[in-house]
Every structure is written in structure tokens, then in C-alpha cells.
Amino acid sequence: MTSTADRIAGASTRQFGDSTGFAGHPRGLATLFFTEMWERFSFYGMKAILVLYMVANPTAGGLGLDTPHATAIYGSYLAAAYLLSLPGGIIADRILGTRLAVVLGGALIAVGHFVMAAPATVMFYAGLALIACGTGLLKPNVSALVGNLYPRNDPRRDNGFSLFYMGINIGAFIAPLICGYLAEADTFKKLLQSLGIDPISCWRFGFAVAGVGMLIGLLLFWRQRDYVPDTIRKTGPGAHKTAREARRGAGRMAIYAALAALTASGAWLAGSDWRNVLPFLLAFDALALVIIIGRQEQLSIAEWRRLGAMGIWFLVSAAFWCAYEQKGCSLSLLARDLVRRDIGGFVIPASWLQSLTALYVILLVPVFAALWTRLGRRQPSTLSKIMLAPLLIGIGYAAFSVLCSSLKLGDKISPLWLAGLYLFDVLGELCLSPIGLNLVTQFTPARLVGLTMGLWFFGSSFGYKLAGYLAGFYLPSPSRLTWLYGGIAAGLFAVGTILFLLLPAMNGLVSDDDGHDVALR
Numbered sequence: 001m002t003s004t005a006d007r008i009a010g011a012s013t014r015q016f017g018d019s020t021g022f023a024g025h026p027r028g029l030a031t032l033f034f035t036e037m038w039e040r041f042s043f044y045g046m047k048a049i050l051v052l053y054m055v056a057n058p059t060a061g062g063l064g065l066d067t068p069h070a071t072a073i074y075g076s077y078l079a080a081a082y083l084l085s086l087p088g089g090i091i092a093d094r095i096l097g098t099r100l101a102v103v104l105g106g107a108l109i110a111v112g113h114f115v116m117a118a119p120a121t122v123m124f125y126a127g128l129a130l131i132a133c134g135t136g137l138l139k140p141n142v143s144a145l146v147g148n149l150y151p152r153n154d155p156r157r158d159n160g161f162s163l164f165y166m167g168i169n170i171g172a173f174i175a176p177l178i179c180g181y182l183a184e185a186d187t188f189k190k191l192l193q194s195l196g197i198d199p200i201s202c203w204r205f206g207f208a209v210a211g212v213g214m215l216i217g218l219l220l221f222w223r224q225r226d227y228v229p230d231t232i233r234k235t236g237p238g239a240h241k242t243a244r245e246a247r248r249g250a251g252r253m254a255i256y257a258a259l260a261a262l263t264a265s266g267a268w269l270a271g272s273d274w275r276n277v278l279p280f281l282l283a284f285d286a287l288a289l290v291i292i293i294g295r296q297e298q299l300s301i302a303e304w305r306r307l308g309a310m311g312i313w314f315l316v317s318a319a320f321w322c323a324y325e326q327k328g329c330s331l332s333l334l335a336r337d338l339v340r341r342d343i344g345g346f347v348i349p350a351s352w353l354q355s356l357t358a359l360y361v362i363l364l365v366p367v368f369a370a371l372w373t374r375l376g377r378r379q380p381s382t383l384s385k386i387m388l389a390p391l392l393i394g395i396g397y398a399a400f401s402v403l404c405s406s407l408k409l410g411d412k413i414s415p416l417w418l419a420g421l422y423l424f425d426v427l428g429e430l431c432l433s434p435i436g437l438n439l440v441t442q443f444t445p446a447r448l449v450g451l452t453m454g455l456w457f458f459g460s461s462f463g464y465k466l467a468g469y470l471a472g473f474y475l476p477s478p479s480r481l482t483w484l485y486g487g488i489a490a491g492l493f494a495v496g497t498i499l500f501l502l503l504p505a506m507n508g509l510v511s512d513d514d515g516h517d518v519a520l521r
Helices: 004-016 028-055 068-084 085-096 098-114 121-148 157-186 187-196 199-223 243-269 272-295 300-329 329-340 350-378 384-403 416-443 448-473 478-509
Strands: none
Touching: 004 300, 004 384, 004 416, 028 068, 028 121, 028 157, 028 199, 028 300, 028 329, 068 085, 068 121, 068 300, 068 448, 085 098, 085 121, 085 272, 085 448, 098 121, 098 199, 121 157, 121 416, 157 199, 157 243, 157 350, 157 416, 199 329, 243 272, 272 300, 272 448, 300 329, 300 350, 300 384, 300 416, 300 448, 329 350, 329 416, 329 448, 350 416, 384 416, 384 478, 416 448, 448 478
């Protein structure tokens, strides 16, 4: 039986599934491309300088935190931003609709960046909280809107998500260059001093310009929102809820309140260790929500199997992003401490090196798209591509660990070593991220796409939290770096091997009701 939400989603794709936009894609793709580009500019710009700001001495305008404390905050912030994608998806599915959720999320993000720029420590933490809440509303829903542009079996879907992914990385490329220059460059500090402004306030300019980027993206989305199909559960104009629907709604609210109370109680009982306990409590909440909502929506057996397969993808995603996000914490500190950055008398800001991954994506997305097209039926299956992701990034970390073992205390390395590691990061990323986004929207019932997109980012959030925890072991010591990056490589190889062994079972999970595999191509 087709639900109301599915009929609305079907009407939306028929109405907007046109070819009048860029390269034969729907016009709404350009709207979402630039919205996400500017949102990612704000996100990656602030993130590029976040740990460097927290560990900087107060006399240099920073917070003066030690490395474990700073990287723990970094991991917790990123984890919170993506953990909140789960309730953000549910709120969009059931209350706001995806378009309004994107608008409200963008507004919270912009306000958060400007609050961070205020000269008070409490404002710094308040700004992080606002950005995390805004990202939770915006991130899963803007990706879900891309999926809404295309019918389920539209051959343009993969390329559409690849183009959308290019927008993400254009924003991620320019963000560290601009925000990093304002926050770190000596030339900008001298300019501030010449204007009578204390140069230690440079960090605040980096945070503020990130907010400007989000405002630009929000304005573009609002002006062109009519090109983007919305999805929201409705019962028709002027329709009233039946008594049964009202009871179900009240029951859902009671369940949500009970889960929130249990989570808060568990965190309180954990005392000072609540930061380490909270991710596991939220994981339980996520599992409970999936089961409750799935039962209410009367999912078929095939749909339940696909949700089970997504659970495995989420674990792979967590392991991958744990390694990938080292560039914003431990590798950012390594770039500051151990990389030769002086070129012709100009010291390159440490945050600038983080732009390399986005540049690689921009250059390699067309190469990968052409490769998959050329291989045709001979290309690896979708699940096999995801399996390659942890193996590729693991090779990069294994090589980097060998380099660290050859260093002596006080040695500095060429930036080309980080450039090489980031290349393997991106090779893995292109086998995981755009393909994962497409799989989530392809295999999810239209009425639950916000929820499952939130779950996809929920898996990533655990990787970010673990990234911050592992980065807390950073020391500019060859033996410590060898242990840290060698351990990350070993973990990635283990995940890739386990996924390889599970491939036959996963192919069975994503098959349709007739047993036909729908995930291979």
C-alpha cells in the first residue's frame, strides 16, 4: 500500500525530474550545489582553525588548552553536529519538511559563527552548540533534497550526487585558505596592527568570515527554493487527525521523551565520564528510533534487510572518518610542529594544507566518473567500492607511519608527505562518500529518507568522536607518531578485511522482495 508521503515524493520527482539545468540535470541541483558549497565553506573554514585556536597560548589570542582537551572538544563538537542529523532528519520528515529544515539550520549555523567571534570563552562554546544544532538540521536534509530531484531509477542520480559532491569540495577548498589566512598569517596580523586593532583578535576574523559564507548560501537557497521539491508528511489540506492518529502521535512523543530521559539519566550517572558514555547512549537511542519508526511505517521484509545492511555501512563509515578527520586535529598539529612551511620568507599557515583534500576531490571526481563509465559492467560492485575505502586510506597511513619511524627528534618533513597521505584519504573518500549518499536515498522508502540520511551521518559522528580521542595521544615525537598512525592503519585494514568477508551476506540483505540484487550497479 502506498503511503501519502510516498505519493507526495513521487509527485515531486515527476514535477521536478527535468533536464533543464546544468548538464541535463534538474534546475534544483544548481541551487543545492551552491547552498551546500557555502555551508561547507563555513564548516570547513571554522574547523580548519578550531584546534589550532584552542591550543594557542592566550597571549596569542587562543584558549591555551592542552592537546588531549582540545582534540576531545574537537571530536565532541563534530560528533554532536552529525549525531544531531538523526533528530534533524526526523524533524524534517514529520514536522518542518526538508526545505524549512535547511533554512532554519542555515540560520542557526550563521548565528553560531558570529557568536564564536565574540571575545568571551562562554560565547565560543555557545557558538559551537548553535553550529552543531544547525548542522544537524541542514546537513541530512540538503542531501535528501538532492535525492528528491530524481526518480528512483534515474541514471543521472550517480552523476548528480557527484556534481553535488563537487560543490561540497569547492567550499572546503577555499575555506581553509581564507579563514586560515585571517586567523594565522603574519601579514594579516600586521594589517590589523596598522589599523589599531590588536593582532591577537585575528582568530575572530576567521570565525566571522565563516558566518558570512553561510549567510550567502542561505540567501541563495531562499531565492531559488521553488526549484527544489519538498517532502513533508501531510494528510491533505484542512484534514484532521483521526483519534487513532492522535493516539499514535502522543505515543511517539511519550517514547521520545522516555528515550531523552533515559539518556540524560545515564549521562548523569556516569558523572565526569559522561563524554565517553554519551555516544553509546545515543547509539542505543538511534537503534530504538529505527525499530519504533520502522514498525509504525510497516516496513516490508526487504526494507528491514536494507536497513540492516546500512547498519554495516555506518560502521565502515565510522572507521573511515576516524582516520580521515585526523587532518583537522593531530595532522593539523603535526603540520604546525613538524612540517617545513617557509617558502621564500612567507610561512604558509598550517591550516592551508587542509585544502589539499578538497582540491584532490575536485580534480579526481571527473576521473573516477570517467573510469566507472569506461568500465561499465566490469566495474566493481557498489558494495565493493565501499570496501576499498578503508583499505586505500589505510595504505596512506601505513606509509606515513613508516616515515615517522625513520625520523629523529627535531627533524622536519617536507609538506609533500602530508600531500601524499591526503591523496590516499581522497581515493578512499571517493569510494565511500558519494556512493554512500546515493545508496541511502536509493534504498530508503521516501517517507523515511530524512531519518536514514540522519543515520548515515550518525555513523560518521562516531568516527569524528574517535578521531578526537586518538588525536589526544599526539606528541611531536617519532615513536609516538609511529604508534599512533600505525595503529590507525592496522584498524583500517581490519575493517576492510571484515567487510570483504561480509560482502555475500550484504548482497543478500539489499536484494529486493524477489531476491534480485539491486545494489551491484
